[in-house]
Amino acid sequence: MDSISIEIDGNIVNAKPGERLITITDREGISVPRFCYHKKLSVSTSCRMCLVDIEGVPKPQTACSTPVSDGMKIHTQNEKAKASQKAVMEFLLINHPLDCPICDQGGECELQDVAVGYGSDVSRFSEGKRVVAPSDIGPLIQTDMTRCIHCTRCVRFGSEIAGIMEMGGTGRGEDLKIEPFLAEGITSELSGNMIDVCPVGALTSKPFRYELRSWQMASADSVARHDLVGSNLYAQTYKGLVKRVVSGDNELVNETWISDRDRFSYEGLAHDNRLLLPQIKVEGQWKEVEWNVALDFAIKGLNKNALNSRKAHKLGGLASSTATTEEFYLMQKMLREIGCENIDYRLNINNLDDPIHLDSNIKLSDLECVDNVLVIGANLRLEQPMINLRLRKAQLAGATISALNVKAFDYIHKTNHSTVSPNEIATILAGALKVILKNNSLEAPSYIANINPSELSINLADKLLDSERSVIVLGEHVINNTQAASIAQMVAEIAKQVNGKTLNVTSSANSLGAQHAHFLPKNKGMNTNEMLAADMSAFLLLDIYPEYDFHHSNSAVEALSKEDVFVVSLNSFNNELVAQYSDVLLPMAAMYETSGSHVNINHDMQSFAAAVKAPEEAKPAWKILKVFADLLELQGFHYENITQVSEELKHQKIYKYKQDIAIELGKKSSAIETIWMHSAYHSDALLRHAKSLSSSKIGQINSASMNTATAKELSLECGNTYLGVPVVVSDTVADRCVFVSSNKSTHMGRES
Ligand code: SF4
Ligand code: FES
Numbered sequence: 001m002d003s004i005s006i007e008i009d010g011n012i013v014n015a016k017p018g019e020r021l022i023t024i025t026d027r028e029g030i031s032v033p034r035f036c037y038h039k040k041l042s043v044s045t046s047c048r049m050c051l052v053d054i055e056g057v058p059k060p061q062t063a064c065s066t067p068v069s070d071g072m073k074i075h076t077q078n079e080k081a082k083a084s085q086k087a088v089m090e091f092l093l094i095n096h097p098l099d100c101p102i103c104d105q106g107g108e109c110e111l112q113d114v115a116v117g118y119g120s121d122v123s124r125f126s127e128g129k130r131v132v133a134p135s136d137i138g139p140l141i142q143t144d145m146t147r148c149i150h151c152t153r154c155v156r157f158g159s160e161i162a163g164i165m166e167m168g169g170t171g172r173g174e175d176l177k178i179e180p181f182l183a184e185g186i187t188s189e190l191s192g193n194m195i196d197v198c199p200v201g202a203l204t205s206k207p208f209r210y211e212l213r214s215w216q217m218a219s220a221d222s223v224a225r226h227d228l229v230g231s232n233l234y235a236q237t238y239k240g241l242v243k244r245v246v247s248g249d250n251e252l253v254n255e256t257w258i259s260d261r262d263r264f265s266y267e268g269l270a271h272d273n274r275l276l277l278p279q280i281k282v283e284g285q286w287k288e289v290e291w292n293v294a295l296d297f298a299i300k301g302l303n304k305n306a307l308n309s310r311k312a313h314k315l316g317g318l319a320s321s322t323a324t325t326e327e328f329y330l331m332q333k334m335l336r337e338i339g340c341e342n343i344d345y346r347l348n349i350n351n352l353d354d355p356i357h358l359d360s361n362i363k364l365s366d367l368e369c370v371d372n373v374l375v376i377g378a379n380l381r382l383e384q385p386m387i388n389l390r391l392r393k394a395q396l397a398g399a400t401i402s403a404l405n406v407k408a409f410d411y412i413h414k415t416n417h418s419t420v421s422p423n424e425i426a427t428i429l430a431g432a433l434k435v436i437l438k439n440n441s442l443e444a445p446s447y448i449a450n451i452n453p454s455e456l457s458i459n460l461a462d463k464l465l466d467s468e469r470s471v472i473v474l475g476e477h478v479i480n481n482t483q484a485a486s487i488a489q490m491v492a493e494i495a496k497q498v499n500g501k502t503l504n505v506t507s508s509a510n511s512l513g514a515q516h517a518h519f520l521p522k523n524k525g526m527n528t529n530e531m532l533a534a535d536m537s538a539f540l541l542l543d544i545y546p547e548y549d550f551h552h553s554n555s556a557v558e559a560l561s562k563e564d565v566f567v568v569s570l571n572s573f574n575n576e577l578v579a580q581y582s583d584v585l586l587p588m589a590a591m592y593e594t595s596g597s598h599v600n601i602n603h604d605m606q607s608f609a610a611a612v613k614a615p616e617e618a619k620p621a622w623k624i625l626k627v628f629a630d631l632l633e634l635q636g637f638h639y640e641n642i643t644q645v646s647e648e649l650k651h652q653k654i655y656k657y658k659q660d661i662a663i664e665l666g667k668k669s670s671a672i673e674t675i676w677m678h679s680a681y682h683s684d685a686l687l688r689h690a691k692s693l694s695s696s697k698i699g700q701i702n703s704a705s706m707n708t709a710t711a712k713e714l715s716l717e718c719g720n721t722y723l724g725v726p727v728v729v730s731d732t733v734a735d736r737c738v739f740v741s742s743n744k745s746t747h748m749g750r751e752s
Helices: 021-028 079-095 110-118 153-162 193-197 260-270 291-307 325-337 364-369 385-396 422-439 455-466 484-497 511-516 528-533 553-560 576-581 621-631 642-650 691-695 708-713
Strands: 004-008 011-015 051-054 073-075 141-143 167-170 177-180 203-205 218-223 232-238 241-247 279-282 285-288 315-319 372-376 400-405 416-419 470-475 501-505 538-542 566-571 584-587 596-599 605-608 673-678 703-706 725-729 737-742
Touching: 004 021, 011 021, 051 079, 079 110, 153 167, 153 193, 193 203, 193 241, 218 605, 232 260, 241 260, 260 691, 279 291, 291 315, 291 538, 291 566, 291 584, 291 621, 315 325, 315 528, 325 511, 325 538, 325 596, 325 621, 325 642, 364 385, 372 385, 372 455, 385 400, 400 455, 422 455, 422 484, 422 673, 470 484, 484 501, 511 596, 528 553, 553 576, 566 576, 596 642, 708 725
Parallel strands: 004 073, 315 538, 372 400, 372 470, 400 416, 470 501, 538 566, 566 584, 673 737, 703 725
Antiparallel strands: 004 011, 051 073, 141 203, 167 177, 218 232, 232 241, 279 285, 279 584, 596 605, 703 737
């Protein structure tokens, strides 16, 4: 039977056999009170608030756990149901404090809402209430556990979704407490979701504590821009300031969860370091000026240094990958109009002659349906938390996950880790490809003819051949591998041979938007590294911070600081190095302060409107670029609003990389290999200025990990530093490799 009929409150309703009653009442818009039930978590039936009356069943039943059958007659509002619900409410309120006036959850508290409908205005309980001391679980979540109603949503979120059960119940009966198991508090990269799922004010946002009431804030739909996922979220604002960020619902993107970096990065907007006024450098001294003076100064400088003397080929345009697609589009359009093809957003890649070209051809929502995953070069949990969450679901459903990494990272799900040096990855993949081709009765190409597949290669190949829905995830640690392009090419070939999919997470933020907008050098234009090495006369820079953004940070600062190079910088934060080399500083709006779009890994262009106005004189970069083009008297920039820019760029054909490159397995380094990554909460300017994230456990990560033998070879031990980063000796790192995860700038460090 595909469909059955049941009766709810006298109305006939269709349902699937065995469907849970609460799912049907929710679908039909019938209100049933609840606390412990959450559509994304398992059913715990711990609060008893959802009691309903089922004809023929003597006692009331919980709607969240009762499966329906044909002909069932249910009453959610009759006297028996209401009496049961009221009785449960009375029990819940026995120990709940009456501190709603000072509780941050006030106005959005499920207990408060349900108490209005099902509670009594007079309490029959006159004994003292139970008190539970709050626990300090870190800088992101405030606990007030006296308010806890033991619904266990936070506990189930940890064990079922986040993959680390950090909260749990201790004690029995009246002594039952929900608390963190470990004194170090909560360390999950998804911890903020516990605030969203907690129905009362037991877990609230620490950075938002005592700021405002929920009804005082406006809420704007927005999109996170810290990774390629583009999680949907709401920016909640008050008097022109973003006060809190909460998750939005989009089953195809982030379901209903967001990472902590997406939730708490807004704090950076209010940092003292914001660039607020246009400034020009006159005789080495910075001077705050009006916009028209700064723009005039910038145009004159660009004209003098590059444009008037027909030296547009000596002008360079570089942008951060966090820019909006519209900003990328306008900047490249303007630069190309004035004859400049030196355009790039790829700042952190050592070798741009041979970059990674790999399509992502699997949807985020399909990741949880794969049966075999091979991850190459990624600390997924911290670098791609939302993708890791989907893969964890796949693993729990039975998928096998294997990882080739320099270190055995904690992925919070069962993974077959193989710790290998970056040098070995290409050979391992070549071996696997050879096995797969042989299995498919195909001839091996010349570049793998001499490869003798290792046991690891055979094992990986067998898993890929045995699976029906596999995906190979290529991670960010591969970008500066000397064989990066060949690795990407082999990944594509292996996936093709096993009918699998590929997911390329080697770039970040809105990199796909940059490609979509053609923010790349064409027609013999120079790439980032070529610009830094060339004799340039001017640069236009969009939200760049050289000590963090460039792989060649020292060369970048040197190239930009040359006496005769004129530099116009659009930035949202002030920065010592930027001030050192720039001639004009134009304050630009940051995330949440500008409208535009972000292209995510599904290739969906997700638009968002500004949630707040940029502070003081800062302006959205698309407006600055438009006025710039007008002042340069360029045609085709008569945009009245951002929608016109978005519409125009939608007609632009997507930039396609050349896919066929010659695979080369010869280039191997014999030196100790270092993979340098910014730690998860320091990967872009807004994150770096978000105070609470920086003080969290993940934000504090600053380590150069190496195994005992490598430490010995380098004459280092715990407590020493390697490239300025504290050494951690761990035998989970591959031999003759160092994995650096740093929350400090790379200037003077990484480049060697
Ligand atoms: S802290 Fe909140 S989510 Fe966790 S058990 Fe208590 S009431 Fe439920
Ligand atoms: S919601 Fe059904 S028992 Fe809690």
